[in-house]
Structures are given as C-alpha cells and as structure tokens.
Amino acid sequence: MELRQLKYFVEVADKQHFGRAAEQLFISQPALSQQIRLLEENLGVELLDTTARKNYRKVKLTPAGEHFLAEARKLLLQAGRLEETTRQIARQNQVLRLGVYKALLKERIVEFIEAFSRARPYTEISIHEYDNYLEVQDALLDREIDQGLTLYPVIHPTLKYEILKTGGLSLILSKNHPMAGREVPVEHLLKNGKWIELSRKVHPVYKEIEDRCHALGIQRQIIQEVSSLNLLISLVGLNNGIGFAPSLFDFSAEPGILVKSLENTVFGDIRICHILART
Missing domain, CATH: 1.10.10.10 (Winged helix-like DNA-binding domain superfamily/Winged helix DNA-binding domain)
Incomplete structure (x- = not known):
C-alpha cells in the first residue's frame, strides 16, 4: 500500500x-x-x-x-x-559558510547578506574573513567555505561567479602629505610620487595600472611592494608614500589617511564578485 x-x-x-x-x-x-x-x-x-x-x-x-x-x-x-x-x-539547521575579503565596504557585505536572507530565511550565515581576495577563492577550493564575496578576477577556472558591483580606483595618501590639501592631476603623481603598491600577486588591477602608465609614457617610482592592503594603508598613513586602492574598499576606520576618488581616470574596473560554488 x-x-x-x-x-x-x-x-x-x-x-x-x-x-x-x-x-x-x-x-x-x-x-x-x-x-x-x-x-x-x-x-x-x-x-x-x-x-x-x-x-x-x-x-x-x-x-x-x-x-x-x-x-x-x-x-x-x-x-x-x-x-x-x-x-x-x-x-533551521542549514548554515552557509560565507568567506569575505575583509577590506570590502561593509555596506556591500550587508547588502549581500540581506538579499540572501530574504531568499533563504531559514539559513544561518557564518562569516569567515580573509586578508586578501585570493584567499577567499583558495578557501572555496579547499571547501573551508560554501560561497564567497571577494574581488574579480577569479583565477580558478573551476569556480562559478557573478559580478555584483563595479568600482574604480582611489588615491590614498597621508593627511600629512604635502599634496593632501591640493587638487593635483593624477599624471603628476604618477610621474613624481613615491608609490607603495600591493604586490602583483594580490593586486586585482596591477597590470591595468602599469599598462596605463606605459601608455602615458610614465615610469612610476614604486618604493615598496606589500602583500596586504592593511600594510599598504599603514605605510601610507606614516607618510612613507602614496598608493592606489579600489574605491569598493572600506577606509572609514583609517583616521591617518585621505582618500581621493580617481574613477574618471582610465584604469581598469574593480569588481566585487560573488563566488557561488565549485563546478
């Protein structure tokens, strides 16, 4: 029966x-x-x-x-x-392990969580933070997390993703920098500034910046390459140099620096992507 x-x-x-x-x-x-x-x-x-x-x-x-x-x-x-x-x-017992690149604007993370919770109200979200955007991708490959919120590009071909937001570059410099209170063309800073840069390995648009400088006939003076955004911000705050950072990042907790938008300049787009799962 x-x-x-x-x-x-x-x-x-x-x-x-x-x-x-x-x-x-x-x-x-x-x-x-x-x-x-x-x-x-x-x-x-x-x-x-x-x-x-x-x-x-x-x-x-x-x-x-x-x-x-x-x-x-x-x-x-x-x-x-x-x-x-x-x-x-x-x-009620479902838990989503969400890996996030912790430098992202908190509003972007909250937006994603709110949208996800509306779609799946019975799923609890457990947030795991990572120091650079590639670590989120590696964690997903290693099955430490279920989904991720990080920066494009996605370097692993076995990962599926969708682009959520697109932004540009910001210039960050110490409040004590001689140019802090002045509007200076970015080309002048590219030619004459002392730059602290994220290393190529963890930089989402390193190549685009260098290609743009080459097109302008500029050889930037990079005095230090660092492996994390936190270290870059710390060195800029000490007035050791100036740097680039994506406008999608959260600088609200950094009192020693100024942030100037460069979104009208011709650099590569910075994109927040939601990594869905392994294929």
Missing part, C-alpha cells in the same frame, strides 16, 4: 467519479482504476461497491471503504505534517 494510492482513493471518494478524480490527479482514468484495484487486492477487501459502479456507474463506498476513507485521510494529513516539519528542521 502506497501513499499515492491513498491519495487516489480519497480523491475518487470525494469526487464520486473516476473521470473527474483522474483529471484532478493529472493521470488517465484507466491508470487510476488500476491503482484502486491494486489497493483493494493488497488489502484483500472491496472498498468500492462493484455492483453500484457496474450497474449504475456510481462510486459508492462499502462499509470497509467508509472506514478506510476516514483512516486514509488521517494518514495523509499526518504524512503532510511529517513532510513539513522535516523540511522545517532541515532549514
């Missing part, structure tokens, strides 16, 4: 007509009749009055059928409750 057979029997009893019941169940009438016969054979009793159906083309329950109908309704109701409560428990 199967749950679907109980459902079929209850529908036939409710509609008191095989054709209408079959239409409601989206199956053929012969298939429905066969399932009811199999149910009766399995039980070894007659649930529908054969004489009434044969002579008067009516659906009439036998006494055993009346009893079976009442109990079948209870079982289907219990099965539905069991299915729903099981799903609820599974949803």
Whole structure:
C-alpha cells in the first residue's frame, strides 16, 4: 500500500467519479482504476461497491471503504505534517559558510547578506574573513567555505561567479602629505610620487595600472611592494608614500589617511564578485 494510492482513493471518494478524480490527479482514468484495484487486492477487501459502479456507474463506498476513507485521510494529513516539519528542521539547521575579503565596504557585505536572507530565511550565515581576495577563492577550493564575496578576477577556472558591483580606483595618501590639501592631476603623481603598491600577486588591477602608465609614457617610482592592503594603508598613513586602492574598499576606520576618488581616470574596473560554488 502506497501513499499515492491513498491519495487516489480519497480523491475518487470525494469526487464520486473516476473521470473527474483522474483529471484532478493529472493521470488517465484507466491508470487510476488500476491503482484502486491494486489497493483493494493488497488489502484483500472491496472498498468500492462493484455492483453500484457496474450497474449504475456510481462510486459508492462499502462499509470497509467508509472506514478506510476516514483512516486514509488521517494518514495523509499526518504524512503532510511529517513532510513539513522535516523540511522545517532541515532549514533551521542549514548554515552557509560565507568567506569575505575583509577590506570590502561593509555596506556591500550587508547588502549581500540581506538579499540572501530574504531568499533563504531559514539559513544561518557564518562569516569567515580573509586578508586578501585570493584567499577567499583558495578557501572555496579547499571547501573551508560554501560561497564567497571577494574581488574579480577569479583565477580558478573551476569556480562559478557573478559580478555584483563595479568600482574604480582611489588615491590614498597621508593627511600629512604635502599634496593632501591640493587638487593635483593624477599624471603628476604618477610621474613624481613615491608609490607603495600591493604586490602583483594580490593586486586585482596591477597590470591595468602599469599598462596605463606605459601608455602615458610614465615610469612610476614604486618604493615598496606589500602583500596586504592593511600594510599598504599603514605605510601610507606614516607618510612613507602614496598608493592606489579600489574605491569598493572600506577606509572609514583609517583616521591617518585621505582618500581621493580617481574613477574618471582610465584604469581598469574593480569588481566585487560573488563566488557561488565549485563546478
């Protein structure tokens, strides 16, 4: 005896007509009749009055059928409750391990979490922070996290992703820098500034910056390459040099530096991407 057979029997009893019941169940009438016969054979009793159906083309329950109908309704109701409560428990126990590049603007992270929570309200989000954008990708490959929020480019071909936001470059310099209170063309700074730069390995647009400088005929004076944005900001704050950083980054907690937007200059776009999963 199967749950679907109980459902079929209850529908036939409710509609008191095989054709209408079959239409409601989206199956053929012969298939429905066969399932009811199999149910009766399995039980070894007659649930529908054969004489009434044969002579008067009516659906009439036998006494055993009346009893079976009442109990079948209870079982289907219990099965539905069991299915729903099981799903609820599974949803409540779901946890998404979200890896984020911690330099990103907090608003971007909050926006993503709010949108995700609206779509999957029963899923808890556990946030894992990483020091550079490539570490998020590596963590996903190593299955330390389930999804990621980081910067483009995605260097691993087995990762699926979508672009969420696009930004440009900002110039960061110490508040004590001689140029801090002046508007200076970026070309002048490229020619004459002492630069602290993220290393090529962890820089999302290192090549685009150098290509632009080459097109302008400028050889930048890079006095230090560092492996993290935090170190870059610290050295800039000490007035050791100036630097570039994506405008999508959060500089609100850095009191010693000034940030100037360079989004109108021709450098590569900086993009926040949501890494979905491994393919």
